[in-house]
Amino acid sequence: MEINSWFECKVKMDVMKEGGITKPETSVYLVDALNFTEAETRILEETAPLSSGNIEVANINKVKYAEIFPSDSENADKWYKVRCMFITYDEKTEKEKEIGNNMLVQAANFHDALKNFDAGMKGSMMDYRISSIQETKIMDVYKFVVKTRTEGDAKPEYEG
16 A cells, blocks of 8 residues: 555636636645645645646645546546445454544545545455545545656756
């Protein structure tokens, strides 16, 4: 399992609407970054092409997601937070114990979120139960990917 540091970023930006009118809009994005400073830099880079004027990061929160399950479906335009309880057996106390994890699943609706989550967990050896599934306000997820460097590049770049 990969270890990621996820930051939920609330971004206020001017967006071009129908009829050429620019209106302010606030959206939430998820960014994989090392710290708050990098999260702010990355989200500004990723969202700049979406803005047609002013852009600012209104808030950043560190969040924990054990796993993220993106979807290839064109209809999967929402992100759902799945609270998953892994069931383990404590041999010392001889009792079952549940360990909670949050997962993020991309889907078109609640039923697809459940289906996509189950598909993502298909190879898991752990017993689990889902305690909740809820739609989030997250518009997009930007995972850290190092682009291939060419000679003369000063630093690695990000790919969303």
